[in-house]
Amino acid sequence: MSDSQTVDVPTRRKTETRCFLFLAVFLAPALSIAIVGALGFSIWIYQMFAGPPGPPM
Template sequence: MTEEQLPSTREQRRREGRLVLFILVFLFPILAVAIVGGYGFIVWILQMIFGPPGPPT
């Protein structure tokens, strides 16, 4: 590869910084909400099928 085809270190650092910012600001919160919401949905469905938790009456 020639010198013109390789990305400069400054461009690469800027791109990596934007990627880290995207992951921290958007991806992790969206994944956290999806995981917690999915778990809550599974618990809700299981309680509809098997009844609420607690001692048997």
Template structure:
């Protein structure tokens, strides 16, 4: 098996994809999922009382 060497261009493309596309989408998904969990728990259990 011959392995292709990693070029700077492909490394830059991967970095840009991760920093511009992947991390923002993951952060929106995590925050949205957390909000959905809180919303569903309040729907089933009622709002918190302090």
């Protein structure tokens, strides 16, 4: 490898740590909240048209 393609270990470790913290602290919780919210919203919209669950009266 040439010198321009290598990255020293402390810089790479720092970058990987920042990336992991971003994914673990911000992205994963935001995605899980968005997915659960979207599912709840879609069920709510479906029940507006199909009616609530349960036996018909």
